[in-house]
Structure formats: C-alpha cells, structure tokens
Amino acid sequence: MNVLVCISNVPDTTSKINFKEENTSFETQGVQFIINPNDEFGLTRAVWLQQKEAAKVTVITVGDASCEPILRKCLAIGADQAVRIDLQPQDGFEVAAQLTAFCQTNAYDLIITGRESIDYNGGMVGGMLATNLNMPYLANCIQLEIEGVDLQLQREIDGGKESLQANLPIVIGAQKGLVEEKDLIIPNMRGIMQARQKSLEVIAPIETEAATTVEVFEKPPEKGPVKLVDANDIDGLIDLLEKEAKVL
Secondary structure (H helix, E strand, O other), rough: OOOEEOOOOOOOOOOOOEEOOOOOOOOOOOOHHHHHHHHHHHHHHHHHHHHHOOOOEEEEEEOOOOHHHHHHHHHOOOOOOOEEEEEEOOHHHHHHHHHHHHHHOOOOOOHHHHHHHHOOOOOOHHHHHHHHHHOOOOEEEEEEEEEEOOOEEEEEEOEEEEEEEEEOOEEEEOOOOOOHHHHHHOOHHHHHHHHOEEEEEEEEEOOOOOOOOOOOOOOOOOOOOOOOOOOOOOHHHHHHHHHOOOOO
C-alpha cells in the first residue's frame, strides 16, 4: 500500500504575527513554524498503517527550502520518504494543482490531507485534489479501518458522527480523532538519526497561476480593558451587561 500525506508548514499559534509591505505580506522573521496539527494526526495514522500493513509512507509539501525542517521531522516520526515541490504557493488552488500533477505520475492508494491548515483555514485542498484525480473525498475523518481495499470510515458532522464504507483509492481530510493528541509520535534520537539517511527529494513545480490575490491583511481589533465588578454588586453587573455589553 502506498500512502501519501500532504503536509503544510504553518506558524505556531503562540508566535506573534505581523505583516509587512503595507500589510500585504506575512512577516516570517522570528516566527516558529510547525507541522500543521491536522496533517500530523494524518501522518501518525499513516505510520500506524506502515507498522500494521507494511504501507510505504511518503510526505509531500509545496513550499520553499524553509519547509525542509518540518519534512525532516516527518521523516523522524516515521515517514519513508519526503518530497518538496519547490514553489512558494499563493493560494490553495496552486497547492492543489501542484499536488495533482505529482499524483498523476505517482500512484497512491490513500492520500491524506489535513481537514484544514491553521493559518488560512481554507479547507479546500483535499476536496480539489480529489476532484482533480477523480477520487472520492471524505472530510473531517475521525476513523479509518482498512481490510484489503475495503474501508470503514467515520467522519464528524454537526451534532454527531457518520459511518461510511468506501474502497481504495481515496482522499481523506484528517483531524483530531483519527488519532488523539496523546498518540502523536515524538521523534526520538534513533528516528532523528534515521531521518538523515532517508530521501528528501526536491522537484520543480509545474506552471500554475494563483486564482486569488491578497489585498490587505488586517489584525482583529485589540480587546478593550476589563471591568471588574464586586461579587455583591449585582445591580452594577446588570447595568454593565445592559448598557455596555448590550447582552440584556
């Protein structure tokens, strides 16, 4: 079984975010980048398949050389090989187009993307990739069991969970639940040393154009000062809720 896990290089949520060039470009200086959490859930599940089904696990990202540290971490976690498409994408359309071109020349039984990335939260790449490859797509996947080419799947829906059956090949959008946070693999020294010997291939991108443009980035407004109300001042609390918060 060949498994492809699509990886996004995203800012750590604890990083302080700033913009440059009149707020039209993201300032990466001083920002810590990590594996997109939804992608890491998918990668962990893929490594389990590697151990149980002898699956070959490849990780891929679309990005410049700054993405290579997270690919090395993926290799240390357990992926067999890594691929970087050498392009700084401008939107999800470009990412999907680059991944499509790669998958059309490399056959995979299971393609795992994150449900969404935590930077732009677009949630579009998995669906577009599956459509381009004429493969079924299951978003918000929280359970995956494989028996031959038959799949038992579960996804999260509003108010509950939905169980489905499918066949390989398929594209799934991973999220927490496919594995739990406690199950995430922390690379050990052995894994880190082995990662240095594994293949990290850099390939040229196909010619694509972004379908969207950025006009300006804008931070949310700063929160106003907090007003503390004495626990016994019920009338004062009600007055603030009614006149200032306007929630009564």
